[in-house]
Amino acid sequence: MAMLMILCPVKKKPVATGMDMPIEQVRSGQIQLTNNTLANCPECGQNHTWSGKDVI
Numbered sequence: 001m002a003m004l005m006i007l008c009p010v011k012k013k014p015v016a017t018g019m020d021m022p023i024e025q026v027r028s029g030q031i032q033l034t035n036n037t038l039a040n041c042p043e044c045g046q047n048h049t050w051s052g053k054d055v056i
């Protein structure tokens with residue numbers, strides 16, 4: 001497993017979601033996300049709701 005990273009849509013930089021899950025299974029939708037809002041993005045300070053396809 002690995003820490004899931006997404007791309008901040010504001011700064012276009014990778015940020016850690018704080019979630020530790022198998023990346024491929026999240027991307028492919030095999031794992032349903034239940035807490036997929038990143039609050040206080042470390043890059044821009046906003047909240048981002050993300051989905052499996054946003055995982056980088």
Ligand SMILES: [Zn+2]
Binds near residue numbers: 042
């Ligand atoms: Zn951001």
